[in-house]
Amino acid sequence: MDILEAIKDRRSIRTYVRRQVEDEKLLRVLEAARLAPSARNMQEWKLIIVKDKTTREKLMKAAGNQVFVAQAPIVIVACGVLADYTMRCGQLSYPVDVAIAVDHMTLQAHAEGLGCCWVCAFSEPEVKEILGIPAEVRVVNLLTMGYPAEHPAPRARKELAELVSYEKFA
Amino acid sequence: MDILEAIKDRRSIRTYVRRQVEDEKLLRVLEAARLAPSARNMQEWKLIIVKDKTTREKLMKAAGNQVFVAQAPIVIVACGVLADYTMRCGQLSYPVDVAIAVDHMTLQAHAEGLGCCWVCAFSEPEVKEILGIPAEVRVVNLLTMGYPAEHPAPRARKELAELVSYEKFA
Numbered sequence: 489m490d491i492l493e494a495i496k497d498r499r500s501i502r503t504y505v506r507r508q509v510e511d512e513k514l515l516r517v518l519e520a521a522r523l524a525p526s527a528r529n530m531q532e533w534k535l536i537i538v539k540d541k542t543t544r545e546k547l548m549k550a551a552g553n554q555v556f557v558a559q560a561p562i563v564i565v566a567c568g569v570l571a572d573y574t575m576r577c578g579q580l581s582y583p584v585d586v587a588i589a590v591d592h593m594t595l596q597a598h599a600e601g602l603g604c605c606w607v608c609a610f611s612e613p614e615v616k617e618i619l620g621i622p623a624e625v626r627v628v629n630l631l632t633m634g635y636p637a638e639h640p641a642p643r644a645r646k647e648l649a650e651l652v653s654y655e656k657f658a
Numbered sequence: 659m660d661i662l663e664a665i666k667d668r669r670s671i672r673t674y675v676r677r678q679v680e681d682e683k684l685l686r687v688l689e690a691a692r693l694a695p696s697a698r699n700m701q702e703w704k705l706i707i708v709k710d711k712t713t714r715e716k717l718m719k720a721a722g723n724q725v726f727v728a729q730a731p732i733v734i735v736a737c738g739v740l741a742d743y744t745m746r747c748g749q750l751s752y753p754v755d756v757a758i759a760v761d762h763m764t765l766q767a768h769a770e771g772l773g774c775c776w777v778c779a780f781s782e783p784e785v786k787e788i789l790g791i792p793a794e795v796r797v798v799n800l801l802t803m804g805y806p807a808e809h810p811a812p813r814a815r816k817e818l819a820e821l822v823s824y825e826k827f828a
Binding site for chain 1 (some may be wrong): 659660662664665668688689690691692693694697699701703704706708709710722737745747748749750751753754756757761762764766768779780781782789790792795796798814815818821822823824826827
């Protein structure tokens with residue numbers, strides 16, 4: 489699938505059909521994450537693939553009872569495992585690196601006919617407790633994934649003129 | 659261009675040929691950023707497109723004299739303009755949102771035959787001074803862009819088994 493078309497067509501999917509995701513599709517989605525660039529090529533992140541229904545229900549509760557977190561056949565929990573590495577620009581590397589890897593997954597999932605939703609509204613302590621995530625590891629987001637049961641209208645986006653300036657900040 | 663192929667083929671490009679980037683290509687790259695998802699669809703980021711040679715030379719100095727920053731015909735300076743919005747998971751939204759937008763640009767640039775490099779080693783105060791960026795805005799990265807004069811070998815990546823676990827953190 490063409491990149492710009494995928495970016496245009498992709499939606500946040502919050503309703504899924506009852507159908508398992510084929511392993512080969514999941515593996516290509518994970519491969520898209522694996523090949524993502526990262527600060528100093530450290531790849532200091534971890535993805536936890538959750539398919540177990542009871543665990544997904546626990547994650548749903550940790551995510552403010554967003555029903556689709558339990559409904560999606562797969563929830564991928566994206567973690568930064570080196571949470572204190574600061575790049576020379578002053579930014580922590582892990583939120584950027586995890587975001588790139590997860591973004592790759594959302595695009596490849598779309599190319600596979602799957603839908604995803606970034607979930608960033610959750611209790612990190614609860615998610616860590618559910619999945620046995622060590623204290624020093626940070627959970628950046630949950631990504632739900634499955635076959636979509638909806639194709640929402642595109643969200644409004646700002647015009648380029650609002651988002652871009654030339655030569656100087658404006 | 660196919661997404662997974664683009665992800666596989668993309669390289670960090672640090673040598674550029676002397677050739678301007680066509681406006682229509684740059685616009686499609688920016689469109690890929692514009693359509694990126696963001697926390698609450700706020701799109702609280704700004705891209706500064708720098709083509710001016712003198713400014714690129716100043717940015718090069720602010721980036722520890724990495725020569726390709728001045729050599730690239732375009733440097734895109736990616737900023738978070740709402741630097742204090744924390745999502746319910748405890749993460750600031752802007753590094754994640756900026757990373758998604760920039761990642762989209764790197765993939766679309768590759769599809770256009772262009773090369774990019776994420777630059778995160780720079781002095782943020784110096785970059786802000788050069789471009790007149792307000793104090794409350796954060797600069798996440800510089801993205802160099804142009805026609806590549808190299809196609810480096812792929813970087814080694816960790817195996818999936820190191821990056822992924824199932825049902826629990828492991």
